[in-house]
Amino acid sequence: MKPKLGLVLGAGAARGWAHIGAVRALEEAGIKPDIICGCSIGAFVGSAAAAGELAKLENWVTALAWRDVVGLLDLGFNGGILKGEKLIAFFEKHFVDRDFGTLAVPFGCVATDLASGREVWLREGSVAAAVRASIALPGLFAPVVRDGRLLVDGGLVDPVPVSLCRAMGAEVVIAIDLGSNLAGKNVGLPPAEPGWIDWLRASLGRSGGNDSRLPSMATVLAASVNIMQTRIARSRLAGEPAEVLISPRLGHMGLMDYHRAEEAIAEGRAAVTRMLPAVEHALQSP
Numbered sequence: 128m129k130p131k132l133g134l135v136l137g138a139g140a141a142r143g144w145a146h147i148g149a150v151r152a153l154e155e156a157g158i159k160p161d162i163i164c165g166c167s168i169g170a171f172v173g174s175a176a177a178a179g180e181l182a183k184l185e186n187w188v189t190a191l192a193w194r195d196v197v198g199l200l201d202l203g204f205n206g207g208i209l210k211g212e213k214l215i216a217f218f219e220k221h222f223v224d225r226d227f228g229t230l231a232v233p234f235g236c237v238a239t240d241l242a243s244g245r246e247v248w249l250r251e252g253s254v255a256a257a258v259r260a261s262i263a264l265p266g267l268f269a270p271v272v273r274d275g276r277l278l279v280d281g282g283l284v285d286p287v288p289v290s291l292c293r294a295m296g297a298e299v300v301i302a303i304d305l306g307s308n309l310a311g312k313n314v315g316l317p318p319a320e321p322g323w324i325d326w327l328r329a330s331l332g333r334s335g336g337n338d339s340r341l342p343s344m345a346t347v348l349a350a351s352v353n354i355m356q357t358r359i360a361r362s363r364l365a366g367e368p369a370e371v372l373i374s375p376r377l378g379h380m381g382l383m384d385y386h387r388a389e390e391a392i393a394e395g396r397a398a399v400t401r402m403l404p405a406v407e408h409a410l411q412s413p
Contacts, residue, residue, distance in 0.1 A: 129410065133297025134160035135289055135369065136169030136176075138282035138356055139305025140264075142377040143168025144388040147185050148395025149303050149373060150176050156403060158410070160301070162233045164292040166281040169303070170236035170261035174254050177234035178225065188388040196385045227251055235295055236261040237281030237288045241270055246284040248291050249273075267348060282352070286360040289367045299409050302369035303398070305377060306357040352382065370409040373402050 134153070136146045146169060153159070165173030175184040227234060227250055235250040238260040249257035260271040260278035270277045281288065287304050364372065375398040380387060399406075 130298035131161045131296055132158070132410065133162040133164065133292035133295065133300045134173075135287055135292050135300060135302040136163070136165040136173045137287035137302065137304050137306070137360065138167035138169055138280070139286075139377070140168055140352070140382045141384040141387065142305040142375070142380050142391055143172055144188050144385070144391035145305065145375040145377060145395030145398070146172040146176075146303060147181060147188065147388075148392035148397075149375070149399045150181060150395075151185075151392075152396040152399035152403075153301070153406070156399075156406075158406060160232065162235075162292055162295045162297050164235045164237075164288050164295065165261070166237045166286050166288050167262050167264070169287075169305075170258045170281070173236065174230075174234055174258050177230040177232040178254070179231045185392065188385070189392070191386050191388060193386040196383065225254055227254055227257070230254065233295060235288075235291050237285050237291055238263070238271075238273075238278040239281055239283040241265075241277040241279050244284070246281070247276070247278060248294070250295070264352065282356045282359070284359070285363055286356045287364055287369075289364065289369050293367070299371075300369040301371045301373065301406060301409075302364070303373045303375070303395075304360055304364065305375060306353065306360050307374040348382075371402060371405050373398050 134150070136143070136149075139145075146165075150172070163173045163177045165171070172181075172184065175181050234254070235248055236257050238247045238249055238257070239245070240247050247260075249260065256271070256273065260273055261281045262268065263270050263279045265279050265283070268280075270279045272278075285291070286306065287302050289300050289302055292300050292302075375391075375394045377391060377394055380391060
């Protein structure tokens with residue numbers, strides 16, 4: 128009997144489109160997970176995969192231009208720079224708008240209780256609402272109120288939630304970590320073309336007054352998130368290792384480069400190809 132296979136899709140903002148390529152490559156190799164878990168963008172992609180809507184998601188993200196990304200951002204200032212309502216409304220309308228129990232593959236995602244700092248596992252109720260909580264990056268997206276708790280991005284506590292996947296019954300876990308290639312690449316990454324950072328600068332003004340040597344507030348936020356999630360993921364994975372860890376090489380991509388989906392998807396595929404022998408060995412081991 129084959130072991131029950133769990134697939135964990137880690138946090139990483141726009142780098143998360145690599146998960147699409149990774150899932151595709153695994154499927155083409157005949158490897159289909161029995162359980163899918165995700166954090167932040169991993170929850171977004173993972174929910175679509177669990178619902179059987181990954182192809183639809185791939186078609187959408189590969190057509191995104193940076194202007195489309197900006198169009199999904201809604202200024203808020205109440206709990207975060209962005210409200211996140213446009214993004215989730217689009218997600219609910221076009222992708223997963225259903226109950227966890229109706230998904231084709233069991234799915235769970237992670238958020239953080241802002242009051243207590245505790246990890247929250249979301250496995251019941253509205254999938255879209257759970258994903259909205261899991262992607263609520265502090266400072267950028269407003270928190271979500273759920274069951275009397277204020278929830279924010281799960282990347283604060285467990286960017287690659289192997290523990291949740293084990294708790295849901297996985298015997299062999301394949302985890303995809305989007306942060307392993309980010310060392311030394313946290314600050315000073317200008318956008319390749321005008322985009323979301325320029326939009327934020329125009330709306331909010333540059334941080335640092337007249338000192339042009341200082342990065343924008345958005346760049347500082349992105350760098351801080353990269354540092355935090357990379358270190359937390361390393362610590363959690365050391366204590367709760369997956370049988371196979373797949374690490375796409377995405378250090379060149381910025382936090383909000385959602386318009387670069389084709390690059391990310393291609394690297395997700397390549398990362399799985401590099402690790403396929405290890406995946407097959409893990410599935411064959413008693």
